Amino acid sequence: MQVTIDSHSGFCAGVTGAIRRAENELQQTGQLYCLGDIVHNGQEVQRLEHLGLETIDYDDLRTIHHARVLLRAHGEPPSTYWIAEQNGNTIIDGTCPVVKRLQKRIAATYNAHKHDEPRAQIVIFGKRGHAEVIGLQGQTNNTAIVIEKPEEAEALDFSRPIYLFSQTTKSVEDFHRLVEKIQLKVKNDESAIPFEYFDTICRAVANRVEQLKQFAREQDIVLFVGGTKSSNAAVLFGHCKEANERCYFLTAPDDLKDELIDECHQADKVGICGATSTPLWLMEQVRDKL
C-alpha cells in the first residue's frame, strides 16, 4: 500500500506565514493575543493556545493595553491599527502579502478617484462580513460596494464609473461572469462610463479544486481530512467524491476505524488530502495511524 499526502492540500502560504509569526512570538514571550481565529480549524487553534496564544475579539482589543497583538492573514482595516496603537499595543502583522498588496491597490484607486464627478464606485466582489472584505472596505473609508454574486450587478449605478476588485478567495469563473454582466450594461449605456476591473483572486486557492480532483483520480481510496464546520472542507470533499467514489471524510485519526483501515490495506494507492484549513500535521497523524 502506497500512502501519499496531497502536496497541494492544507494551509495556503498566507495562513502558514501568520502561524509562523505566532509561533516565533510565542517562543520568545510565551504570550500573544490574536484578533479573531488565526485559522478556521479548532485543532490548530487549540495547539497554538497551548503555546500561549489567546484569541480576542474587537471589544477585547479596545480594553487591552501594552500587549502584543497578532493580525491574521485576512488583514484588517486601518481602524484596527489605530485602536491597537492608541492603547500602546504592538501589532504583529500577519496579513498575507497578497492581501496587503490588494489593500494598497484598493486604497490607491480610492484616493485617486474619491473626488471624481460623477462619483466613482469601488466594488469588491466578496462575501459580506468576511474579515478580508472588512479589511478591504476599510481602505475606502467603508464606501466600497460589496457584491457577493454576479446577479447582484444590477445594484450598481451604471451612470457612474466602476472599479472592480475581488476578494482573494472568490471563484475566477464567477468573477468573469460578473465582469461580463457589467460590460453588457456599460455597453448599452450611452454615457460610456469608465469600467476597470482587476482580477485579484489568489491562485493558491483558485487552482486547488482541479489539483485536488486530479489527485483523487490517481488514488484507489481517498481519505479527506477536514473540520465539520468548515465550508471549504465540505465543498472540496464534494469535488473529491465526484472524482473518486471511494472518498471518505475524517475529522481526526480517531475516525479511522478498523473497517476502513482494512479497506485501505487492500488497496494499492491511498491518498490523504484536506481543506485549506486542514493542518499538515493532522494529515500526517492520519497517515501514521494507517
Ligand code: SF4
Ligand atoms: S491571498 Fe492567497 S495565500 Fe494569501 S491568505 Fe488569501 S488564499 Fe492564502
